[in-house]
Amino acid sequence: MNNIAILILAAGSSSRMGAPKQLLAVGNQKMISVIVGNAAKSKAGKIYCVLGAKAEEIQKDIKRSGAEVIYNADWEKGLGSSIAAGVKHMCSTKEQLDGILIMLSDQPKVDEVYLNNMIRLFKQKPDKIIASKYQYRYGVPALFPSAYFKLLMQLEGDKGARSILNKTHKMNVETPGDSECLDDIDTPEDYHKFLSLNSKL
DSSP, X not given: OOOEEEEEEEOOOOTTTTSOGGGSEETTEEHHHHHHHHHHTSSOSOEEEEEBXXXXXXXXXXXXXXXXXXXXXTGGGOHHHHXXXXXXXXXXXXXXXXXXXXXXXXXXXXXXXXXXXXXXXXXXXXXXXXXXXXXXXXXXXXXXXXXXXXXXXXXXXXXOTHHHHTXXXXXXXXXXXXXXXXOXXXXXXXXXXXXXXXXXX
8 A cells, every 4th residue: 555656747848947957957966866866765666757858868867866767759748748648657567556746847845855744644645635735726746646547647738737636626635734845946037046045955
């Protein structure tokens, strides 16, 4: 029971950044390496990473991490297509998963402590979706029980996990509480602000 895998979404082209944000420097590492490293330090089992734009270049920075790469040929269609591709691949393996924890590749402060809090809450309430709480909505990182895998595989285009979290299934969502680590990095301004506030990384 409670066999949980992590799915990292890293297929986007980072159009607002103007360069692949997965490859931005965070301390002496690339951002994707930090994200995968945080996932690896958690109590989840296997780690999967969906790639698309600049896949070969990004893959070089995670090939030693133990994460399994999933290539989404339809990455240009949006986040939903990457979630669907990732979950379909994960469900095609022989591994029986109780939950899939979906992460983004631009939230380097989402560490193993936050991820483990989500996993702990899921073990207490295995029928609930454990999602992050933003100001007016729920979002990822989010841990979905197996009952939601089919819905995740049906996502398409830019319709991401929020469409599940904030509509008909909203009443079945629990949150770990802490939201200080949830800032994402979308623009050069976001990146410079992050570096100025996290100079010790």
